[in-house]
Every structure is written in C-alpha cells, then in structure tokens.
Amino acid sequence: MKLLTLTKISIISLMIVGFIFSISTYNYDREVNRIISSNKVVMITFDDGPSACADEKILDVLDKYDVKATFFMTGINLSKYVNNTSIKKVVDRMIQGGHSIGNHSYYHNEYINNQVQLVKELNDVNDMIKHVYNENGKKIESKDIPIRMPYLQYYRGLGYVQKKVANPYWVRGYLGTDYLEEKTGKEEILNQYFSHLRNGQIFVAHTRDYAKVWLPEFLETLLKHGYAFANFTKDTPSYYLNYGKLGS
Numbered sequence: 001m002k003l004l005t006l007t008k009i010s011i012i013s014l015m016i017v018g019f020i021f022s023i024s025t026y027n028y029d030r031e032v033n034r035i036i037s038s039n040k041v042v043m044i045t046f047d048d049g050p051s052a053c054a055d056e057k058i059l060d061v062l063d064k065y066d067v068k069a070t071f072f073m074t075g076i077n078l079s080k081y082v083n084n085t086s087i088k089k090v091v092d093r094m095i096q097g098g099h100s101i102g103n104h105s106y107y108h109n110e111y112i113n114n115q116v117q118l119v120k121e122l123n124d125v126n127d128m129i130k131h132v133y134n135e136n137g138k139k140i141e142s143k144d145i146p147i148r149m150p151y152l153q154y155y156r157g158l159g160y161v162q163k164k165v166a167n168p169y170w171v172r173g174y175l176g177t178d179y180l181e182e183k184t185g186k187e188e189i190l191n192q193y194f195s196h197l198r199n200g201q202i203f204v205a206h207t208r209d210y211a212k213v214w215l216p217e218f219l220e221t222l223l224k225h226g227y228a229f230a231n232f233t234k235d236t237p238s239y240y241l242n243y244g245k246l247g248s
C-alpha cells in the first residue's frame with residue numbers, strides 16, 4: 001500500500017517535472033492555420049516560386065478577379081531576380097499589384113537536424129525579400145514577412161529558430177493536392193479545397209502552370225458565395241488584420 005502510494009507520488013512528480021520541462025521548451029507557438037474571423041474571408045497562397053511562366057498565368061487569373069494572394073518563395077528561385085528579367089518582371093508585378101511575398105527558406109530542405117542552417121536561410125531570404133520590395137519603392141520589415149516551412153515541417157527544434165528570427169508567423173493552412181495535378185485533376189483539387197472551406201481558411205497551393213486550370217473556377221465560386229481574400233500586405237483592404245488575428 002505504502003509502496004503503491006510512493007509509486008503514485010513519483011509518477012505524479014515526474015509528470016509535473018515533465019510538464020514544466022515541456023512548457024519551458026515547447027514554446028514555439030507562432031504557427032498559424034487561419035484568420036480567426038467570423039467573416040467570409042480566406043487566404044490563397046502559392047508556394048515554391050517565383051517561376052516566370054507559372055506565376056504570370058496565376059497573376060493573370062488573380063488580376064482578372066481582383067484577388068490578392070501570397071507567394072511563399074524559396075531563396076534559390078528568388079535569387080534569379082537579380083539577372084533574370086522575366087523573374088524580376090513577375091515579382092515586381094506581384095508587389096505592384098498588392099500581393100504579398102513570404103519566406104519559404106532558401107534551399108527547401110528538411111531542417112530537423114539543422115536549425116543553425118535554417119536560421120541563416122530564413123534571414124538571408126528575408127533580406128532578399130526586403131531588397132525586392134525596396135526595388136519597387138516599398139519598405140518591408142522582417143516582422144511583416146510571413147514564413148512557411150518547406151513541406152509544412154514543424155518540430156520541437158523550431159522553438160530555437162523562432163527565437164532567432166524576427167518573423168512572428170509560421171503559416172500553415174490546408175494543403176490539397178494541386179501539386180499532383182496529373183493524378184488529381186481539376187475536379188478533385190476543387191473538391192478538396194471546397195470541402196475544407198471555413199471562415200479564415202488559409203489554402204496552400206503551388207506555383208504551377210496547372211493553376212490556370214482550377215484557379216478560375218475556385219475564385220469564381222468563392223466570390224459568388226461572398227468570400228473576401230486576405231493577405232499580408234499592410235495598409236491595403238486585403239490586409240488580414242482587417243478581418244481578424246491569425247491563430248491555429
């Protein structure tokens with residue numbers, strides 16, 4: 001009986017120590033999944049660009065419906081901005097059009113065993129993004145650049161990374177299978193997205209030519225049902241804070 005009580009006490013003590021340890025180390029809480037809003041609003045995001053060809057097509061569709069989106073770019077692709085005129089043109093078009101640019105790491109690797117490298121990449125890509133805004137006569141601070149981790153990876157070690165970089169938000173959202181377009185097809189891509197429609201939803205899509213096939217119907221349907229589209233561009237009607245805060 002006594003032994004049992006002691007065992008119980010030890011287990012409870014271990015749980016308390018474990019809990020304290022977990023709250024002291026488990027402090028990466030900046031991941032967000034939606035805008036907390038009772039309004040009909042969504043975010044549309046495109047990962048892995050910039051790509052001159054695919055992004056021009058995506059921008060044509062977005063502009064046609066006057067929808068503002070967010071493009072999470074890798075540094076390796078954005079580095080072409082400096083000497084590739086079509087990349088420069090498409091990125092400038094995004095910024096001038098009021099779309100937002102986010103940080104998607106430099107090399108798009110898995111970083112679970114390489115936090116120091118990840119910090120460096122995120123800071124480098126922040127600097128590149130600041131540069132392209134600057135080229136367009138606009139200023140942006142790191143804290144206003146959203147981050148999306150490649151492969152939406154999220155793990156305990158990110159707490160260290162989040163302390164080291166200034167960006168407040170790690171943006172997830174609903175990932176359909178638009179990147180498997182040959183297999184999935186337009187109908188299934190739309191079904192997946194629409195079955196996860198909710199106020200404040202963040203949709204994860206990709207910078208791919210196939211977006212021109214499913215995106216028009218997606219936007220048309222959302223607009224018909226009264227949805228607005230938010231992004232991260234401050235001082236514009238589409239800025240997410242006009243609708244609510246970000247949360248999980």
Ligand SMILES: [Zn+2]
Pocket residue numbers: 047048104108149150151
């Ligand atoms: Zn990606």
